[in-house]
Amino acid sequence: MSSTSDICITGIGATPPARRSTHSIRRLVVDAALAAIEDAGLRPEDIDGMVSDSVIMSASVPRDWLSAQLGITRTFDASLSYGGAGSVGAPLLARTGLRQGLCRNVLVYFGVDWGSRPSGPYGFHDMYPAKRAYEKPIGFDAQPEYFGLLAARYAEEYGLADEELGAFAVAQREYAVRAGIGQKTTPLTMEQYLATPMISDPLRFEDCCLISDGAVAYVLTVEERAADGPHRPVYVRGVGFGSEATSGDDIFSQRADYLSFPGTAQAVAAVECDASLPLSEADFAEVYDCFTISCLLQLEDLGLCDRGTAGKFALAGETRLDGRLPVNTHGGLLAHSYLLGAEHVIEAVRQLRGDAGPNQVENARVGLVTGLSVPDYALLMLSN
Amino acid sequence: MSLQETAEAPVDSFGQFFREGGEGTVALPHCQDCDRHHWYPMERCPHCFSQRLAWGSVSGRATVYSVTTVRYAFTAANRGRTPYGIALVTFDDVPDVRMVCRTGACEEGSDVAVGDAVMVSVTADATDQDTGMVTCAPLPRNAGSGAHGER
Numbered sequence A: 001m002s003s004t005s006d007i008c009i010t011g012i013g014a015t016p017p018a019r020r021s022t023h024s025i026r027r028l029v030v031d032a033a034l035a036a037i038e039d040a041g042l043r044p045e046d047i048d049g050m051v052s053d054s055v056i057m058s059a060s061v062p063r064d065w066l067s068a069q070l071g072i073t074r075t076f077d078a079s080l081s082y083g084g085a086g087s088v089g090a091p092l093l094a095r096t097g098l099r100q101g102l103c104r105n106v107l108v109y110f111g112v113d114w115g116s117r118p119s120g121p122y123g124f125h126d127m128y129p130a131k132r133a134y135e136k137p138i139g140f141d142a143q144p145e146y147f148g149l150l151a152a153r154y155a156e157e158y159g160l161a162d163e164e165l166g167a168f169a170v171a172q173r174e175y176a177v178r179a180g181i182g183q184k185t186t187p188l189t190m191e192q193y194l195a196t197p198m199i200s201d202p203l204r205f206e207d208c209c210l211i212s213d214g215a216v217a218y219v220l221t222v223e224e225r226a227a228d229g230p231h232r233p234v235y236v237r238g239v240g241f242g243s244e245a246t247s248g249d250d251i252f253s254q255r256a257d258y259l260s261f262p263g264t265a266q267a268v269a270a271v272e273c274d275a276s277l278p279l280s281e282a283d284f285a286e287v288y289d290c291f292t293i294s295c296l297l298q299l300e301d302l303g304l305c306d307r308g309t310a311g312k313f314a315l316a317g318e319t320r321l322d323g324r325l326p327v328n329t330h331g332g333l334l335a336h337s338y339l340l341g342a343e344h345v346i347e348a349v350r351q352l353r354g355d356a357g358p359n360q361v362e363n364a365r366v367g368l369v370t371g372l373s374v375p376d377y378a379l380l381m382l383s384n
Numbered sequence B: 001m002s003l004q005e006t007a008e009a010p011v012d013s014f015g016q017f018f019r020e021g022g023e024g025t026v027a028l029p030h031c032q033d034c035d036r037h038h039w040y041p042m043e044r045c046p047h048c049f050s051q052r053l054a055w056g057s058v059s060g061r062a063t064v065y066s067v068t069t070v071r072y073a074f075t076a077a078n079r080g081r082t083p084y085g086i087a088l089v090t091f092d093d094v095p096d097v098r099m100v101c102r103t104g105a106c107e108e109g110s111d112v113a114v115g116d117a118v119m120v121s122v123t124a125d126a127t128d129q130d131t132g133m134v135t136c137a138p139l140p141r142n143a144g145s146g147a148h149g150e151r
């Protein structure tokens, strides 16, 4: 039986943001999953579909292991991409399972222990042959360098004042301090930002995201059942995924359109088609911010800012709570915690439930979430 | 541009690149069908998807497309070696191929800037010839062969 029902997020769960957790990655995922299921007003045995990213969870917390630990019998199982694009694009798969009547309630989950794992965020790069044989030996061995090169080229083409990048870091710190639940709890002024050490020019320490241990989960079901839950349902208005003919080896050096991320055009087209709504209708956006420059580039890729203007947009305060487009309203990867963007989905749901506390965007109706896992990209439009 | 093709060498791994490269000479995978070079090594030409690939040499003369100064050692191998520069360069012979190179650096930053003419050098590792080091060094400005970036 297939339907065209809307699907909704009905439950969310997240472990407390932490640089290092005393719990294992598997324990963190179990905690987040149970919290999301309870938040949806369900019991674990009500879950019959699961979606995760294909790489990180499949290796560290496989769906069969989690199912066994939660007492879940699955009639739908799927995975896509890795990291952020997996967590943000998951509703694309969940929708298929739910609309085709293959399952009733889908659990999406993600977690990382890069805060406590010795290789941290750099270890997984070894899966790329060019990284091992070529890039690591010459010292091109970490994300700040890849994004430092992007930022330096952007500066050459469009101009980029230090304060333009800083405006993202400062604004997101404001959100995190107000929320009071993130890894960063003390304010960051522009002067303090400018005084932090350069890591990979022009990226400073505060341009780089946090490193964290933690997990999140969320539950999806069809509109008809969503009304039974304890919370206001949050609708999946559109979801899109894109990945162009660029490999993980080539993405940071060979892409002809160097200053845009592959997959964004396809993801945007899919979302605008689903939603019959342009992205510009969004009241807020949770944008994958592994670095300030990543957030800046995506605002332009998504057409939310013209090319060469996103830094000025941020510097004018437009990404702050009283700006034209509040961005990363929990503090994002820069100030809340770094679960590769999975928490961006959770924050968007909080906003659309009206549960975002001191960071609540007034009259929030439509929110965007992006997941950047180069060369993959996922985009989600949610509404209440 | 002069090309010395070596059709027998595997074009999908790095060994030949490090063994054939040298000071001012860079071996790049070259497509026998569309006559274009590419980087990194791979099974099929990314431009026309031909599998008739061979190694061809180009001049290491290049232009800096972007550059960053790395001031933090992310991996053990770079402890005590910061700051160093990482440049993304485009070859003057084949401007649509970019290559990541190590550059020198002082406290003020990398010794090359965007738009600078540089010479790329490839050195195989003494014990493992399948890996090595790729550097670029500034050329005197008037020695550049009308070097230009992609825009």
Ligand SMILES: [Zn+2]
Pocket: B031, B032, B033, B034, B035, B036, B045, B046, B047, B048, B049, B050
């Ligand atoms: Zn070809």
